[in-house]
Each structure stands twice: as structure tokens, then as C-alpha cells.
Amino acid sequence: MNNAAPKPQRQPRENRRNRAAMAEDQDSGAASNIIPGTSPEPVLKAANSIQDTSIVDIDGGALEGGGQVLRNTVSFSCLLHRPVRVYNVRAGRSKPGLRPQHLTGIMLTRDVCQGRLEGGSVGSTEIQFHPGNIQHGDYTADTGTAGSICLLLQVAIPCLVYADGPTNLTLKGGTNADMAPQLDHMTMVFRPIAEKFGMKFDCRVIRRGYYPKGGGEVVVTCHPTKQLSAVTMTDRGDIKQIYGLSFVAGVLPVRVAHIMAKVAESIIHKEYKDVPVNIDVVKEVAAVGTGTGIVLVAETTTGCYLGGTALGKKGKQAEQVGQEAAEELINNLYHGGCVDDYVQDQIILLMALAKGKSTVRIGALSLHTETAIHVAKQLTEAKFKITEINKGATLIECDGIGLVNSQVGSS
Numbered sequence: 084m085n086n087a088a089p090k091p092q093r094q095p096r097e098n099r100r101n102r103a104a105m106a107e108d109q110d111s112g113a114a115s116n117i118i119p120g121t122s123p124e125p126v127l128k129a130a131n132s133i134q135d136t137s138i139v140d141i142d143g144g145a146l147e148g149g150g151q152v153l154r155n156t157v158s159f160s161c162l163l164h165r166p167v168r169v170y171n172v173r174a175g176r177s178k179p180g181l182r183p184q185h186l187t188g189i190m191l192t193r194d195v196c197q198g199r200l201e202g203g204s205v206g207s208t209e210i211q212f213h214p215g216n217i218q219h220g221d222y223t224a225d226t227g228t229a230g231s232i233c234l235l236l237q238v239a240i241p242c243l244v245y246a247d248g249p250t251n252l253t254l255k256g257g258t259n260a261d262m263a264p265q266l267d268h269m270t271m272v273f274r275p276i277a278e279k280f281g282m283k284f285d286c287r288v289i290r291r292g293y294y295p296k297g298g299g300e301v302v303v304t305c306h307p308t309k310q311l312s313a314v315t316m317t318d319r320g321d322i323k324q325i326y327g328l329s330f331v332a333g334v335l336p337v338r339v340a341h342i343m344a345k346v347a348e349s350i351i352h353k354e355y356k357d358v359p360v361n362i363d364v365v366k367e368v369a370a371v372g373t374g375t376g377i378v379l380v381a382e383t384t385t386g387c388y389l390g391g392t393a394l395g396k397k398g399k400q401a402e403q404v405g406q407e408a409a410e411e412l413i414n415n416l417y418h419g420g421c422v423d424d425y426v427q428d429q430i431i432l433l434m435a436l437a438k439g440k441s442t443v444r445i446g447a448l449s450l451h452t453e454t455a456i457h458v459a460k461q462l463t464e465a466k467f468k469i470t471e472i473n474k475g476a477t478l479i480e481c482d483g484i485g486l487v488n489s490q491v492g493s494s
């Protein structure tokens with residue numbers, strides 16, 4: 084098996100973000116729409132042991148200064164029962180303030196914990212979130228736009244780990260949106276890593292939805308647990324296999340998906356000639372609008388999952404889409420980290436909540452990850468240590484707080 088490192092050609096991730104900044108968000112401005120679900124039983128106990136009611140101020144423009152500061156803050160608020168005020172919401176973005184997808188995510192979280200949200204309107208640059216008790220049930224949230232369903236999940240699922248029973252979320256919006264995890268990255272890359280911490284969820288796609296219309300629908304079942312566990316991911320191992328999904332929907336012919344897959348496969352084979360590559364080619368029939376993209380996953384012998392993804396758009400050649408995804412995957416494999424450059428920021432919250440010491444080797448620390456750590460430090464007692472192993476390789480250590488879900492028995 085040839086797992087030799089290919090040439091480094093990494094573009095800093097934040098620059099890649101700028102490149103797509105014209106697609107600033109998938110939210111073209113339509114109002115968001117939340118339909119709170121019914122929770123069959125009242126909750127009798129708080130979801131956790133910390134009961135500090137003093138409000139915590141968080142600067143939403145700190146570091147990355149985007150939606151992630153807000154989402155992580157609101158999740159921690161909900162989980163720790165700590166009211167928060169977030170000011171300078173998304174001050175780091177060209178259109179600051181809440182966009183529909185951000186608003187929808189925090190309204191969903193408000194509903195799952197029966198909390199109170201102040202300043203919750205599109206464009207708002209300051210919010211207050213007063214959490215209640217996390218309750219299982221059925222909840223529906225709709226970005227009303229192509230805003231990413233995955234970003235709704237990012238804020239809500241960690242809270243539902245601490246619910247009093249399984250919860251079904253029916254989420255509407257974009258399933259494969261720019262500047263966010265594609266749904267398939269979330270299910271094929273993030274989910275198996277989250278499961279190592281004990282966070283479990285299942286996704287059922289009813290319909291795909293793409294920019295600009297959105298209209299996708301996904302049902303997500305979240306399973307509660309007593310306590311998240313620390314993880315150690317320091318040995319990436321060898322690459323066992325690479326697989327993925329190359330898709331088209333709407334008016335695009337399936338030929339486009341075949342080209343993306345073929346180009347991606349040939350680029351991967353040049354670097355990893357002995358690794359089996361299996362990319363499914365799919366014409367999505369249950370979909371609103373026209374969309375195309377590719378999600379690649381490398382699974383390693385030590386149980387690591389790293390991704391490389393790309394989305395098509397008008398005027399972009401299929402070859403380019405396949406190439407982008409393959410290069411992103413190869414770059415993620417090149418740094419020798421155990422998670423890819425997008426998952427690294429998404430596991431910070433889990434590391435902070437888990438019981439014990441987590442140690443994860445990543446590539447270069449991203450600004451999103453620094454931001455997630457910054458937020459976690461302000462809202463929890465979790466202790467982080469960042470060590471640069473060598474250029475482009477970093478170790479994150481975290482002594483988590485071991486938050487206990489007092490609403491469920493041991494699992």
C-alpha cells in the first residue's frame with residue numbers, strides 16, 4: 084500500500100473561504116420558519132449539573148467572527164444552563180448579523196431546551212439566549228432558503244445528546260451547500276468520529292436541496308447518552324480504502340457525475356496507486372433544483388475518516404469539481420492528522436464536554452478551531468493545550484469537563 088505523502092500544495096483554508104466569499108451565504112433573505120414540536124412528557128431534571136445563572140458576554144466577532152461562534156456559544160449555553168449574550172454577531176463577515184440559517188439554528192435550539200431568545204431576527208447583531216431544560220420530542224426547522232441543514236445540526240445535535248430521550252429533527256434547507264459541510268461529509272466523515280465520543284445520530288434524506296432554492300429535507304434522529312467519552316486519535320495509520328459519492332440532480336445528465344468521479348479517481352491513483360477507490364455515481368431523483376457535487380472519504384487502518392469535497396456550479400467544469408475534491412482529500416492526508424481540516428473545529432465542543440483527556444492530531448490549526456477553543460474556554464472549565472509537532476501538524480489536548488446527562492440512566 085503506498086501511503087507516501089504527496090507534494091504539499093495546501094492553500095490556507097481561510098483563503099479558500101475568501102475565494103468563495105461571493106457566495107457569502109446560502110441565505111437569499113427569505114424568513115426562517117420554526118415549528119416547535121411536541122414533547123410528550125415534561126422534563127423533571129436539569130440536563131446537567133452546572134446551574135450558573137449569571138449572563139456571560141461573548142464577542143461574536145472574535146477571531147473567525149462567523150456563525151460558528153454563535154452556534155458553539157448557544158450549544159454550550161443550552162448544555163450548561165448558562166444564559167449568554169452574544170454581541171457583534173458575525174462581525175467578521177461582509178454582511179454581519181444573523182442570516183436566516185443562523186437564526187433558524189438558534190431558534191431550533193431554543194425550542195429543544197424550552198428556552199428564551201432575545202434579539203432573534205434576521206440582521207440582528209446582538210442576541211440573548213436563556214436556556215431551559217433539554218427535552219426530547221419531534222422538532223421541525225426550516226431555513227426557508229438554501230441555508231445549510233448541517234449547520235442547523237451543528238448547533239442542535241450536541242444539545243440533544245443531553246436530552247431525556249431520542250429526538251427526531253425534521254430539517255429543511257440546503258443539503259449540499261457551499262461554506263458548510265455537505266450532508267454526506269457530515270454522515271460519512273463527521274459522524275463516525277463523533278460516535279467515538281459517544282454522540283450518535285442517524286440521518287434519513289427525504290429530498291436533496293441545492294442553492295439557490297433549498298427545499299431539501301432530512302430527518303435526523305438523535306440519541307441521548309449519559310456522558311461523552313474522551314478520545315485519543317494520534318495515529319492516522321495507513322489508508323485502507325477511499326470511497327465516496329459523485330452526484331447530479333435536476334437537469335444535469337449523469338455523465339457529469341461520471342466525469343467528476345473519474346477525474347477524482349485518477350488523481351487519487353497517482354498518489355495512492357494501491358489503495359482501492361470506489362466512488363458511487365448517483366442521479367438524485369428526490370431533489371429540488373439542480374445541483375452537483377462530490378464527497379470523498381479516506382478510511383484508515385486506525386479508524387480515522389478524512390474527507391475531500393467539492394460542489395459544482397454554473398460555468399464550472401465537472402473536471403474541476405472532481406479535481407478540487409481529490410486535491411482537498413490528498414492535502415488532508417498529506418498533513419498526517421487524524422481528522423480533516425473541517426472536522427477539527429467541529430470536535431472541539433465534544434472534547435470540551437467529554438469526560439477525561441482527549442488527544443487529537445490534526446494538520447495546521449485553523450482559525451475556526453482556534454475560535455471554537457476560544458469559545459469553549461470562555462464557557463467551560465475545559466483545559467486545552469496546543470502543540471505544534473512540526474510545520475503543518477498539531478496536537479490538540481483537552482481535559483474535558485465530563486458533563487453528565489442526569490436525565491438518562493447509564494447507557
Ligand SMILES: Nc1ncnc2c1ncn2[C@@H]1O[C@H](COP(=O)(O)OP(=O)(O)OP(=O)(O)O)[C@@H](O)[C@H]1O
Binds near residue numbers: 107185261451
Ligand atoms: N467544505 C466543507 N466541508 C465540511 N465542513 C465545512 C466546509 N466548509 C465549512 N465547513 C464547516 O462549516 C462551519 C462554518 O462555520 P462559519 O463560522 O464559517 O459559519 P457559517 O455559519 O457558515 O456562517 P458565516 O461564515 O456566513 O458566518 C465550520 O464548522 C466549518 O468547519
